[in-house]
Amino acid sequence: MLRRNIEGLVVIPARLGKSRSLLLSSEFQDLPIVALDRPIEGSRFDALVVENERGARAGTEHLLCLGHKRILFIGLSKDLYTMRMRERGYRKGMQAAGLTPQTAEMSEDIENTRSTIRQLLAGKSKPTALFCANNLLTRHVLHSLQSMNIYPPETLALVGFDDFDTADLLRPGVTTVRQPVEALGRTAAEMLFERLISGPSAVERPSKQIVLPVDLVIRGSCGAKI
Known part of the structure; x- marks a missing residue:
């Protein structure tokens, strides 16, 4: 060029x-x-x-207001500026509520996401809500949950950062932080x-x-x- x-x-x-x-x-x-x-x-x-940090904190605080205390943040590599800022916002929201942050770093591979989600939901202190750090992760997590016959918000609430075209067409629609x-x-x-x-x-x-x-x-x- x-x-x-x-x-x-x-x-x-x-x-x-x-x-x-x-x-x-x-x-x-x-x-x-x-x-x-x-x-x-x-x-x-x-x-x-x-407003990556503020948006992530707003999504986290919304889940807190709905009564969730075990909220898992799902992100990609912290080499990405957006991931660092969004995780920071999530952590501030959790810490302000006196709660311990829980984070998981995924790859962009859907199979990796699926296996990791299964492991995370198998423990005794499994999360009751998920915060996905971008729309790719949100879609992968939704696919993973459906393969496990889990459909938010029945047993697990979900919020994602980044809106996407079909977010309002799904039933129920996906709560997102929209850029x-x-x-x-x-x-x-x-x-x-x-x-x-x-x-x-x-x-x-x-x-x-x-x-x-x-x-x-x-x-x-x-x-x-x-």
């Missing part, structure tokens, strides 16, 4: 772990870049994220255009981070009366 003389980039950064982002190399130093969904740590790039998807794309473009309009001096200006709000969409999977 650089060889084609692009003027700027909006990127969703890859999971890095302990690696250094290739976008920090010298060849990108004069290119306006906006990091979407996940900031690039140690960079000069603008970033656009959502402003269209606003994310539009705002990221506006941030990049702002840099481009500023001309060559744009890369010298301090970076900024914009945080967009999320909404808790209450449906039937959490057990709330709607």
Whole structure:
């Protein structure tokens, strides 16, 4: 893309772990870049994220208000910024209620999710509610529960982070923390255009981070009366 003389980039950064982002190399130093969904740590790039921590805490507190005390947080690798922030929000919600957080890290493989869910629900202190950290995990968990003839919220409540197209078509619908998807794309473009309009001096200006709000969409999977 650089060889084609692009003027700027909006990127969703890859999971890095302990690696250094290739976008920090010298060849990108004069290119306006906006990091979407996940900031690039140690960079000069603008970033656009959502209220990951607050949204996860809101979902957790909703389950607490419904009487749940054993709420399991299901996430992916903590190398992902979104996973770290959402787990932090969950932990704060649990700790504020005087409860012990319970977390499980899954892979993106549905079979791994299925076997792990079976193990987690086999113990004596099994959770009464699940908080899934993104829509992929929510779908995998729902498939796993159905294979065990468990249908939220009958014996297990469920809340997920990220809304998805069929969340309101399922019966019951899935309670989710919804991100402003269209606003994310539009705002990221506006941030990049702002840099481009500023001309060559744009890369010298301090970076900024914009945080967009999320909404808790209450449906039937959490057990709330709607």
